[in-house]
Amino acid sequence: MKLSIITINYNDAVGLAKTINSVIEQSWKDFEYVIIDGGSIDGSVDIIKSYQDYLTYWVSEPDQGVFNAMNKGIGHAKGDYLLILNSRDVLNGIDTLKSIFEDQYYDEDILYGDVFRESQGKIFTKSIFPDTLNFGFLRHGMISHQAAFVKRKLHDKVGLYNEYLKFSADWYFFIMAICKYNSSYRHIKEIIAVCNTDGLTCNPQNFKAMREENQRILNQEFGAFLPDYNKLDKLEKKGLNNIIKKMKNMIVSKFKVLEVMYNIFSYNDIDIK
Secondary structure (H helix, E strand, O other): OOEEEEEEEOOOHHHHHHHHHHHHOOOOOOEEEEEEEOOOOOOHHHHHHHOHHHOOEEEEOOOOOHHHHHHHHHHHOOOOEEEEOOOOOEEOOOOHHHHHHOOOOOOOOEEEEEEEEEEOOEEEEEEOOOOOOOHHHHOOOOOOHHHEEEEHHHHHHHOOOOOOOOOOHHHHHHHHHHHOOOOOEEEEEEEEEEEEOOOHHHOHHHHHHHHHHHHHHHHHHHOOOHHHHHHHHHHHHHHHHHHHHHHHHHHHHHHHHHHHHHHHHHHOOOOOO
């Protein structure tokens, strides 16, 4: 079983070097490595050339954005499974691929693991994803493509990443694969990658536009299901509000009891210290 790792980059020479090193230092070597650079002018090409003996294919030329570059990489990949690990993202340790693929055989369409998340070089949280991927999770949630090994043949069925989308093409691919094409999957319960969060989709200024883009997709692809899930959301919210209200009433009641007791003791001039 062969794996293709794809890295895309644009003017991030430092981040690119980190990503490349995390790949080529892997103790398990049965993979090919493809790098798609968007015509960088910051020294990234020199970095790529210094590692080209480790690469199956690389190119540096202008592209039409992140998802266009990812699709270019898929077009040059020959492995049974694909992993897209972009500049600044790194594999979590030199034995990451060995622990997953050595002496292992998989038939699922998607293998996905968990990730650490870092910003400015510091890990601040980790994401542990559910064992079950369903519409209830994916309509608002997402697995990390940095920790997802996707069968190359699955793109023949589901399609490539939608280049008309600005933020959500990877989420769109996964929700369509799981919820429309009933693709098989397996959760690998390991931290596979350290994902950088300093990019486009993690910028709070883009959150509103991302939600709107996702909602358009949900309306277009799953419009018949949304009213039912919106009702469930309201019921869950109502139930949560009821629980909060009961807890608040209990707390208020206890404080009232304490207040009465305090007044009684104070009135009788009893020392309660």
